[in-house]
Amino acid sequence: MTADPILRAEGATKAYADLVALAPLDLIVPAGQTVALIGHNGSGKSTFLRLAAGLLDLSEGTIDIAGAPAGTSEARGAVSFLPDEPVLYDDLSVREHLAYVAALHGVDVDVDTIDALIERVELSHRADDLPARFSRGLRQKTSIALGLIRPFELLLVDEPFVGLDATGKEALLGILAELRTDGAAVVVATHDPGFVELADRCVALRDGEVVHDGPATTAEVHRLVST
């Protein structure tokens, strides 16, 4: 690997009392790389993404984002996290959500930029509605827009395709491909074999440990997730 790593995890471990959610994990992701993180339920994918986002406290080890420890102000400015379960305000419309999150990240966005992003995730017809009343798929689209309205060097995405319709999934795949071209590192936890084949690299976790790191075919993905 020649590029500077955007994400560097060394011995990253998460344990809840006597339950180990993530065994010591070493992982380096350089800029511009798309990584598919796969594994069966409870394998530690979401735990790792939440640790890298700064939402969980590490039990042991370190995770650096763009050279700063995960959770610090510098790291928070460099990482965007799209959770599997969208978390939104009850009293803000889609447009207000985007303006708010952009402001929190020091981005001076104009109406056209917000509208363009809303159109990209196919929410133009609901831009002034409250997403708290949306379906799961529409909430997911709002969450994706929120993850993209701010600058980042690393995008962490947890189960992005759950709840999305076919066009929504296609739009998201297009966005992820563009991000790679723009030089951002992307780590996607998914069960979707189709996405794994598009990724530069596939990291498989089982019971909190890495059991595969490299390219993977659909057949290999099925084997890694099911065994």
Next chain:
Amino acid sequence: MLTADPDADLEGALDDWRAFRRKKRVADIHWIDAFYQAYLTGILGLIAVAVVASFVGDEAITTAQVHQVRADGPAWVGLLAAFAVALGLRSGSRGGPLALERAEVRHVLLAPVDRTSALRAPAIRQLRFLAFVGLVGGGIAGYLATHRLPGTEPAWIATGALAGLTLVGLATGTALVTSGLHVPRWAASATGVLLVAAAVADGTDVLGWSPTSVFGDLVLWPLRFRLDGVVPVLLALGLVLVGLALLGRTSLEAAERRSSLVGQLRFAATMQDLRTVIVLRRQLAMELPRLRPWVRLSLRGAGRLSVFTRGLRGLLRWPAARLARLVLLAVVAGLSLRGAWTGTSPLVVLAGLAMFLAGLDAVEPLAQEVDHPSRRDASPRPAAEIHLLHVPVAVLTMLATAAVAAAVAGGPGPGHLPADLAGACLLPLALGGLGGALVSLLGGAVSMSEGWSLAPPEAQGMRLAFRTAWPPAIAVIGATPVLAARSALDSGKEALDGALPLVAAVVALFALIAAWVRVRDDIAAWFKASMDMAQEQQKERVRTTG
């Protein structure tokens, strides 16, 4: 890709957006709703004050009693401060005291905004509210004190208000500091228990001093002014200031866990859904069953024994915190019995409530059947039979808990119960607490449906009050034999002879509750069938006459 302005005022932007959201929220509140809420709060507050005032009474205490209050009061009043600090330690070690909106955790605290600034506004808002409650509550307590104690009204009210404010400061400040310093839960719990134990030891003259007795000195200023009463005020202020400075170190993991649970917890409490409150509180405290049981059970239950062994297996996976809570509740019940035995009759209520809370833990295996009815209903056995088969394990748990309470009540020290009376109290304490918990669990949350929607509001209100008060009342009945024993002793009879009839009554009451557990579904089915039949007959009559 978008770029950030390195000179952007992120904290200023956050303030502007919070102000925008507040304006939106206020615009949505109708002034009549706000007025009605204030009216309701005022009415309920007045009722609460009247009830507390009736407990306090109006009779001035004697000069000898005033001397005793001056001598022993600081230690016992200091117990309040010990509880406040212990509460703060407990809350802070679990990520409290702030309960943020979940979206705030995700969008604000994950943004590169300075966290101390971001959390200051919600922390101050929470402090402001609690300070108001402390000030008013303390002032009222001070006013009530003037009914019994010497001293002027303004002095007692002002001191009470200051003491209430100090208690809030101690609890919230301790929680903020504990959270900011990431004090481990075991260390926080141990410190809290030590403080409470020291205050109790000081009150019972086992120790000559406790760190919290200075709070008692503050509260008793109208009786005797001691400068060291200033210490808890300064300490509370210092803790709050240090806690606010440490806000930026708040754990996001704990903040998110609290944010997702506290809202549900408040809703469940509003709906008086006790079971949901218990489950959510356990999640908030991360009170998880042990992966490895305390003892591996080789017993293989079959037939009727399978429910019993399932209960035992659950019991053997209880976390240490739950076991410790049961012991603590038993100690509270035992000490309360001692207090009731030596003349403070209302303490039987505290003893009963402690056993009721223990009972709610003891019925856990049964509660899980109620929480997951589809699994229970998939069994060929009637649900009521499964419920009843869960009772023996709960009885064993409660007997063990009550044994600790009886040992504390009858143990050495001032005001202890005679050994035979303490032993006789064991069974009613256990069965009363468990009976109340069974009724509470199987009765479920109080609902206005269940065929009561057409009843007049007065009847619905009485039913609501009865359904809420009856389960803890059963537990309190379980603690009353000690009062009967004291009454018998006062009239020159054997204490035990006075207690035994009530012991028998509590056992009979529990037998009735167990029978209710078994036949309540049958009764409900019979009642529904009767109602359906009556409706059919009514329709038939209308058809015939029409």
